[in-house]
Structures are given as structure tokens and as C-alpha cells.
Amino acid sequence: MTERFxxxxxxxxxxxxxxxAETMAGEQSSGTFVAVPGETAELxxxxxxxxxxxxxxxxxxxxxxxxxxxxxAGAPKRWQQxxxxxxxxxxxxxxxxxxxxxxxxxxxxxxxxxxxxxxxxVTLPPAFALRYAGPRFGVPGTRQLAGVSGxxxxxxxxxxxxxxxxxxxxxxxxELVTGGIDFIKDDELQSDGPACPFEMRVDxxxxxxERHADRTGRRAMFAFNLTGEFDEMRRRHDHxxxxxxxCIMASLNSIGLAGMIELGRHSxxxxxxxxxxxxxxxxAPMLGWAFPAWSKLWRLAGVDHLHVNGLQNKFTESDxxxxxxxxxxxxxxxxxxxxxxxxxxxxxxxxxxxAGTYAALGSADLIHAAGGGIxxxxxxxxxxxxxxxxxxxxxxxxxxxxxxxxxxPALAAALRAYSG
Amino acid sequence: MTERFxxxxxxxxxxxxxxxAETMAGEQSSGTFVAVPGETAELxxxxxxxxxxxxxxxxxxxxxxxxxxxxxAGAPKRWQQxxxxxxxxxxxxxxxxxxxxxxxxxxxxxxxxxxxxxxxxVTLPPAFALRYAGPRFGVPGTRQLAGVSGxxxxxxxxxxxxxxxxxxxxxxxxELVTGGIDFIKDDELQSDGPACPFEMRVDxxxxxxERHADRTGRRAMFAFNLTGEFDEMRRRHDHxxxxxxxCIMASLNSIGLAGMIELGRHSxxxxxxxxxxxxxxxxAPMLGWAFPAWSKLWRLAGVDHLHVNGLQNKFTESDxxxxxxxxxxxxxxxxxxxxxxxxxxxxxxxxxxxAGTYAALGSADLIHAAGGGIxxxxxxxxxxxxxxxxxxxxxxxxxxxxxxxxxxPALAAALRAYSG
Numbered sequence: 065m066t067e068r069f070x071x072x073x074x075x076x077x078x079x080x081x082x083x084x085a086e087t088m089a090g091e092q093s094s095g096t097f098v099a100v101p102g103e104t105a106e107l108x109x110x111x112x113x114x115x116x117x118x119x120x121x122x123x124x125x126x127x128x129x130x131x132x133x134x135x136x137a138g139a140p141k142r143w144q145q146x147x148x149x150x151x152x153x154x155x156x157x158x159x160x161x162x163x164x165x166x167x168x169x170x171x172x173x174x175x176x177x178x179x180x181x182x183x184x185x186v187t188l189p190p191a192f193a194l195r196y197a198g199p200r201f202g203v204p205g206t207r208q209l210a211g212v213s214g215x216x217x218x219x220x221x222x223x224x225x226x227x228x229x230x231x232x233x234x235x236x237x238x239e240l241v242t243g244g245i246d247f248i249k250d251d252e253l254q255s256d257g258p259a260c261p262f263e264m265r266v267d268x269x270x271x272x273x274e275r276h277a278d279r280t281g282r283r284a285m286f287a288f289n290l291t292g293e294f295d296e297m298r299r300r301h302d303h304x305x306x307x308x309x310x311c312i313m314a315s316l317n318s319i320g321l322a323g324m325i326e327l328g329r330h331s332x333x334x335x336x337x338x339x340x341x342x343x344x345x346x347x348a349p350m351l352g353w354a355f356p357a358w359s360k361l362w363r364l365a366g367v368d369h370l371h372v373n374g375l376q377n378k379f380t381e382s383d384x385x386x387x388x389x390x391x392x393x394x395x396x397x398x399x400x401x402x403x404x405x406x407x408x409x410x411x412x413x414x415x416x417x418x419a420g421t422y423a424a425l426g427s428a429d430l431i432h433a434a435g436g437g438i439x440x441x442x443x444x445x446x447x448x449x450x451x452x453x454x455x456x457x458x459x460x461x462x463x464x465x466x467x468x469x470x471x472x473p474a475l476a477a478a479l480r481a482y483s484g
Numbered sequence: 485m486t487e488r489f490x491x492x493x494x495x496x497x498x499x500x501x502x503x504x505a506e507t508m509a510g511e512q513s514s515g516t517f518v519a520v521p522g523e524t525a526e527l528x529x530x531x532x533x534x535x536x537x538x539x540x541x542x543x544x545x546x547x548x549x550x551x552x553x554x555x556x557a558g559a560p561k562r563w564q565q566x567x568x569x570x571x572x573x574x575x576x577x578x579x580x581x582x583x584x585x586x587x588x589x590x591x592x593x594x595x596x597x598x599x600x601x602x603x604x605x606v607t608l609p610p611a612f613a614l615r616y617a618g619p620r621f622g623v624p625g626t627r628q629l630a631g632v633s634g635x636x637x638x639x640x641x642x643x644x645x646x647x648x649x650x651x652x653x654x655x656x657x658x659e660l661v662t663g664g665i666d667f668i669k670d671d672e673l674q675s676d677g678p679a680c681p682f683e684m685r686v687d688x689x690x691x692x693x694e695r696h697a698d699r700t701g702r703r704a705m706f707a708f709n710l711t712g713e714f715d716e717m718r719r720r721h722d723h724x725x726x727x728x729x730x731c732i733m734a735s736l737n738s739i740g741l742a743g744m745i746e747l748g749r750h751s752x753x754x755x756x757x758x759x760x761x762x763x764x765x766x767x768a769p770m771l772g773w774a775f776p777a778w779s780k781l782w783r784l785a786g787v788d789h790l791h792v793n794g795l796q797n798k799f800t801e802s803d804x805x806x807x808x809x810x811x812x813x814x815x816x817x818x819x820x821x822x823x824x825x826x827x828x829x830x831x832x833x834x835x836x837x838x839a840g841t842y843a844a845l846g847s848a849d850l851i852h853a854a855g856g857g858i859x860x861x862x863x864x865x866x867x868x869x870x871x872x873x874x875x876x877x878x879x880x881x882x883x884x885x886x887x888x889x890x891x892x893p894a895l896a897a898a899l900r901a902y903s904g
Binding site: 092093094095102103107108110111112129130131132154155156157158160161162163165166167169170171172173174175176178181183223224225226227228232236252253254255256257258259291292293294295297315317318319320321322323324325326338340341342343344345347348349351352353373378379380381382 | 531598675712764
């Protein structure tokens with residue numbers, strides 16, 4: 065018996081959910097809108113997608129998306145939501161990530177039966193673990209390169225996002241590293257424009273980081289945004305590696321899966337996966353992708369760090385969704401090859417989110433990045449970093465933030481500066 | 485003065501639209517949620533994104549997407565929709581498609597100011613035309629390779645979509661080419677799985693096509709789906725080329741932009757761009773991407789054919805949207821380098837959609853693909869193809885379909901078989 069892969073969906077339909085699920089399975093395998101002569105029973109048995117389970121959820125009184133078939137005449141004006149699991153034989157596509165996407169997330173979003181269709185999760189057979197290496201560094205490799213153990217990496221981002229030239233960027237990095245930061249990232253808008261060429265930025269920034277490393281023995285991790293065409297990304301990666309850099313960053317939705325697979329195979333550095341553009345895929349509740357399904361593909365392709373937003377973030381995402389995303393990165397993809405990735409919490413983060421993040425995640429294996437939450441500390445960057453570390457010490461020791469602040473002036477100042 | 489690129493958005497906000505537009509511009513360039521010390525007036529003047537125009541549209545009485553900021557206390561519970569144009573200096577990113585995506589379609593989909601945000605169009609400076617070659621074949625190259633002029637290419641798809649082995653696929657192609665078909669494509673689910681290996685499928689299919697070409701002097705165009713990792717796609721392309729094939733197909737959302745750029749640079753054959761997965765990006769009316777913006781990026785990267793759905797299709801898309809998409813492919817990207825692509829009409833198509841398609845598009849420069857609309861013709865495949873050609877002859881001559889059917893029995897049979 066051949067191996068199968070499965071995908072879970074949230075669906076919404078004005079018709080019979082069981083029949084709609086069969087339509088999905090047909091359209092995404094051997095069937096089509098009309099009966100086809102060659103679709104024999106034997107062929108279907110070997111190659112057709114199957115509906116593995118169907119669980120009815122709530123009904124709603126208006127369709128979540130336009131364009132779908134309406135309730136039949138005389139039927140109640142209700143749309144049924146349901147959770148569906150489909151499975152496919154691996155024989156059709158083989159263990160290929162790009163072809164997996166066309167199968168589990170292809171035309172089915174446009175099927176007329178559905179006023180809502182969202183891909184929630186995916187489960188893959190071990191053949192995928194043989195074909196794709198997954199993250200090479202993950203949490204342990206990142207911790208080793210950054211010289212940070214037992215607490216999160218405290219991170220920040222170059223600000224302003226764009227407009228600094230390589231020397232100005234390096235000057236800012238000097239301040240940050242002097243202040244004790246563990247991790248710095250380029251903005252996703254900054255890659256290799258004429259105003260701040262990539263290789264020159266790497267040279268200037270790494271000179272600063274190496275100078276500090278000579279003094280402290282610890283090399284701050286800088287995620288250089290090498291997003292671009294494949295030859296560019298390879299060349300930029302090699303340049304970072306040659307200059308002693310310890311991390312590269314790519315905008316996943318900008319390069320796409322084939323680009324990321326190549327980069328993952330080529331890279332000798334942790335890959336910081338930026339998910340900008342993700343909102344377009346996920347923000348409509350009954351359309352697109354949920355994070356666990358989406359992130360699994362990038363983990364397989366080799367992404368080490370993945371952005372998950374942060375608690376009480378400045379974007380539209382709920383805390384519940386943020387934590388579900390972060391947790392999903394720690395769930396093993398395969399028992400033999402867990403391929404876990406390191407979550408990156410960011411967006412409007414201050415010392416006030418440390419305890420909640422730790423409590424919800426149950427782990428300090430993460431990067432906690434803050435812009436204003438560190439840079440705007442009234443005592444300066446060093447005090448901003450110290451306050452963040454103190455907040456995490458307190459969180460991990462189960463000590464209230466206010467009590468820790470009594471013995472840590474930097475944290476006390478942060479609590480005054482960043483009101484709850 | 486530096487060149488700038490622009491992007492147009494449809495937005496929806498509970499707040500002041502002008503202020504929301506400024507937030508977009510700030511977040512996607514030098515600004516951030518809080519004032520940053522280094523964001524000087526000089527830096528902003530050189531690097532900040534600008535709001536070029538703002539046009540108020542309707543208001544709605546509930547937010548299109550969840551998570552956004554609500555109307556202020558006491559303010560009316562109305563959400564304003566508007567059309568916004570932003571511009572950015574090219575100096576920040578240079579003429580790079582992947583970095584363009586991170587800029588015009590990055591984090592902004594998640595901004596709390598917006599209960600709706602959709603990227604409608606993009607305008608690029610000539611530097612992009614120097615960097616990217618666009619489609620190498622387009623309409624004229626495709627017509628030349630397929631030996632079809634003065635009418636659409638009549639196409640179909642291998643059915644069942646999956647499950648046929650290479651010999652069975654070739655047997656079906658034999659029937660189709662015997663029937664006079666111009667264009668055949670693999671299903672997007674069929675690439676290089678163990679059940680139908682790519683190279684063997686190419687060998688078997690091309691043997692059939694070459695045999696017919698020896699007889700007729702015309703080589704039916706087969707779009708072989710080579711979707712996969714980059715090395716695989718290059719190898720598969722080379723194999724198709726070596727066997728005399730005239731078209732390759734890729735699932736654009738499965739491979740991504742970096743993969744497509746590489747494929748476009750490498751390919752010596754027309755690239756048939758399949759947009760499966762597109763529904764996830766476009767189906768929520770106030771989120772994601774409109775086709776003109778999205779397709780321009782793929783045209784630059786070198787896609788020759790792009791799917792646009794079809795009139796009265798079996799999916800959820802309206803005829804108006806289908807035609808707007810198809811028309812957009814014919815609008816020049818640059819006056820010096822139009823980079824127009826060939827639209828592919830498909831999904832539930834029969835002879836009955838020819839006249840409407842021609843009238844709406846004003847052109848026969850397209851591929852018109854039908855599955856059941858050709859294969860299920862009661863007179864067989866040859867009659868199905870003949871009926872389609874006759875329907876297009878009539879459409880282009882301004883003759884009613886029924887009148888043409890009086891002198892064309894195949895069309896008459898089609899009209900009986902495919903009721904309106």
C-alpha cells in the first residue's frame with residue numbers, strides 16, 4: 065500500500081458538506097466537473113484523493129466569501145462550516161514540496177461549492193523527510209552561534225528601516241552591540257538597493273561585530289536580508305559566510321518555495337524566515353492558509369527562524385493565533401526528524417510581554433525582538449537590553465515583574481516608560 | 485531625481501483614510517509605529533514612500549476583515565473605502581522583483597488601521613525592463629510554434645488529471661492530435677510522480693506528436709508541467725527541448741518568483757503559467773491581490789501564457805473579473821517593452837463562450853481550452869475541435885452561432901449537446 069499525505073481544511077458551504085468534500089477530493093485528483101471516460105474504478109482506487117473525515121461545526125447566516133453557490137430554493141439560508149481531512153496517494157506527486165502545494169492548495173480555493181475554504185494543517189509521510197533536510201541550525205545551532213543559552217535571544221531591528229547607508233548602519237550596530245544585544249536584523253525592505261548595497265553593508269557591519277567579539281568573546285548575530293534572485297542570494301550568502309556573519313534572512317513570500325529550497329540546500333548559516341506578505345494569505349478567516357500548514361513547508365525547505373508576531377502586537381493578529389503559531393513550530397514534523405524551527409516574536413514588544421510569552425509557550429527557546437521597546441528606553445540601549453533580560457529572568461523564575469523591578473533599576477525604568 | 489515605482493490599493497478603514505494612507509507609506513518605508521530618532525527630514529525626503537493620491541469610495545456598515553481598529557467612541561459605525569496610490573524611490577530596492585514584492589505587498593496587509601487592503605495595480609520604471617526580459621514568445625512566438633494564425637489556439641487538458649501512465653497519456657494525445665487539437669496541457673497535479681514520470685511522459689507524448697507532425701506539417705503544442713525544484717525544472721526543460729517539445733508549464737504559486745525568474749532566464753520554450761492557488765490570494769474582495777498587479781510580476785519574469793479562467797466558468801469568478809484579467813495581459817508594461825502575455829481561457833468552456841469572449845476581449849489572441857466541451861462532443865474529439873473552430877469563425881465574422889450551425893453539423897451537434 066502506497067504512502068499517503070493528508071491535509072485538513074476548514075470549509076463553508078450552502079450545500080451538503082459531505083458532497084462538497086467529495087468535490088474537493090475529485091477536483092484535486094482524478095475527477096473533474098464532469099464524468100470522464102478514463103476515470104475507471106481501478107484508477108480511482110489507486111489515485112483518487114479520499115475524504116478521511118468530516119466534522120460539522122457551526123452554521124452561519126451569510127456566506128463568508130462571494131461567488132459561491134447559494135442554498136437551494138426553499139432550503140434555509142444557512143451556510144454550514146465543517147472541518148475536512150483529505151488524503152492523497154504519494155505516487156501521484158512523489159515527495160515534492162512544489163507539487164504538494166499545487167495539490168493541497170491549488171484550484172480548490174475557487175470551487176463554487178465553497179463560500180469559505182482554508183487550509184489548516186498538513187501531514188506528510190517519511191519520504192519527505194528523506195528528500196528535505198529541514199532547518200540545519202534551529203534552536204541549538206542558533207544558540208551556539210549567538211552564544212546565548214538558558215534565555216531567549218534579545219533582538220532588535222535596524223531603524224529607520226530604510227535610508228541608512230552601510231556606514232550609518234554599522235554605526236547603529238556599534239551602539240546596539242555595545243548595549244549587549246544578542247540579535248539584530250535588517251528590515252525586510254532593505255536588501256541590496258543602490259542606497260545601501262548588500263556587500264558593503266555586510267563588510268561594515270561585520271567589522272563592528274568582529275571588533276566587539278574580539279573584546280567580549282561573543283558574536284552578536286546579524287540577520288542580513290539577502291532576498292533576491294537565486295544567483296544573488298547564493299552570492300550574498302557566500303559573502304556573509306566569508307565575512308564571519310552568522311545569519312541570513314529571506315522574505316519567504318517574495319522568493320517562493322523553489323527559491324527557498326535552493327537556498328536551504330546551499331546555506332551554511334541559519335536562515336531567518338521573514339513572513340511579510342503573510343497577511344494576504346491568512347487574514348480572511350475563511351480563506352487561505354493557517355500558519356501550521358504554511359510553516360511546515362518552509363521548515364522542510366530549511367528555514368531556521370520564523371516570525372510569529374508577538375503578544376499584544378501592533379498588527380491585527382490575536383494573541384491566541386500568535387501562540388498557536390509559535391507552538392506549532394515546536395511540534396515535530398516527523399518523529400525521526402522533528403525539524404522544529406525557532407519562533408521570532410516581534411511587533412510592539414516591550415518588557416511587559418515576556419512573562420505572558422513564556423507562560424503561553426512554556427519555553428524560552430525563541431528570539432524576542434523589540435524596536436522601540438529597547439531603543440526608546442530612557443536609559444539608552446544598554447538599559448533597554450538589560451531590562452528585557454531582567455524581564456525574562458523574572459518570567460522564567462515565576463517572579464512578578466514589579467518585584468524584579470525593585471532590584472533592577474533598568475527594568476523599573478522600562479516599566480515606567482512602557483505603560484501597560 | 486530618482487525614479488519611483490507606484491502601487492495602487494483598495495483600502496477600508498474605520499479612521500481617517502488620509503492618515504491611514506500615511507501609515508501605509510510610513511510602515512513600508514522609513515517610518516514605523518513610533519518616531520525613530522534617525523528618521524530625519526532629509527532621510528524622509530530621499531527615501532520615504534509618498535501618498536500620491538487618495539480617492540474616497542463608498543462606506544460600508546461592517547468591517548470586511550476582522551482585527552482592525554474600530555471606529556472611535558461616538559463616531560458613526562461606518563468604514564470608509566478608498567483607492568490609494570503610493571510611490572517609492574527605486575533607490576531603496578533597485579529593480580528587483582522579489583524586493584518589490586516585500587515592499588508593495590509585505591507587512592501592510594496586517595496593519596491595524598485597515599479592515600481591508602487589496603493591491604490593485606503596480607507601475608514600474610524602465611529600469612525593470614532592462615533587468616527583466618519578459619515573455620520571450622508571447623502571442624507571436626506561440627502562434628509560430630503551434631502553426632496557428634488568425635484564430636485562437638483550441639486547447640484541452642489531459643483527463644483524468646492524474647492516474648494515466650506515460651503510454652496511456654500518449655494514447656490519449658494520439659486521439660487528440662488526430663482530432664486536430666492545437667494545444668494540450670498536463671494537469672497541474674501531474675508533474676513527475678512515480679506513477680507518471682516526467683521524462684518518460686515527454687518521450688512517449690513527443691513520439692506521437694512528431695509522428696503526426698511528419699504527416700500534417702503542424703506540431704501540436706503540449707505544455708509539459710515541469711513544476712518542481714529549480715534543478716529539476718532546468719533538467720526537465722532541457723529534456724522537453726531535446727525531444728522537440730514546444731512548451732513547458734509551471735505552477736507559479738508553487739515555485740515562487742525567484743524560481744520563475746531563473747526558469748524564465750533559462751527557458752528556450754514558451755512558459756505556460758498556471759495560477760492554481762490564486763484563489764487564496766484574491767477571493768476575499770478586500771484582501772490580497774488583483775490580477776493586473778500580480779500578473780505583471782510574472783510577465784516581467786518571463787511567463788508567456790497566463791490562466792484567466794473563462795466566461796461562465798465553473799469557479800467563483802465573475803465574467804467581469806475574467807475579462808478585466810485577460811485585457812490586462814494585453815496592456816503594455818512599458819511603452820518600449822510591452823511584455824504582453826497570452827491569456828488562457830478555461831473552466832467549463834464550450835462553443836457557447838466563443839462569441840462572448842471575442843466580443844469582450846476584442847481579439848482572438850488567446851488559448852481557448854475546454855475539457856468536456858471538446859471531449860464529450862457526441863461526434864467525438866475531431867467533431868469537438870471542429871465545432872470550436874466553427875464557433876470562433878462565426879464569432880470573428882459576427883455571425884450568430886445558430887446560423888453558423890446551419891452549415892456546420894459539428895457545431896450544430898455541439899449546440900444540442902451543450903445547452904446554454
